[in-house]
Amino acid sequence: LIEHEKVEVRVAAVKCFAKVQSDPAKSVPVLIETLNAEDWTVRRDAATALGDLGSKAKSAVATLFAMMDSELDQDAARGALRSIDDADVSAVPVLIEGLTAEDGRRRFYAIFLLGKIGPEAKQALPTLKRLRDEADSDRYRESYQKTIDKIEASESEPGKT
DSSP states (O other): OTTOSSHHHHHHHHHHHHHHOOOHHHHHHHHHHHTTOSSHHHHHHHHHHHHHTGGGGGGGHHHHHHHTTSTTTHHHHHHHHHHHOOOOGGGHHHHHHHTTOSSHHHHHHHHHHHHHHGGGGGGGHHHHHHHHHHOSSHHHHHHHHHHHHHHHHHHHSTTOO
């Protein structure tokens, strides 16, 4: 039903699926795939369902982060990202791209989520350090430095993030 011809049916199917399928290992991949639906209301409800799963849906962060490029999808993607509040290492390349986004919120999400990933985000360190050194505001410099510290501290202290 998630692929039904009627949008209303697809939206209802996404909502029902999210309520009925309690195993994130089964629901998250389906919901991530649904983020590619043609209709924005279906994408919105899939993003909301992923957000409702919290950090169990951290593998969706790369796709959700990319959705912030779309004006139609920004609010749903941001809401889901705030709720998930974590990221999987698969998101690192997209988050590195986000470090140079024009949108300040997107940059802050990228900075914050890279810090959440910890040592597995070490490939972001050169970009983070360059941007910290080039930053023209204390707010950004401090944000970059906090994330750098989290990644580097995590590298030297296994098991800490």
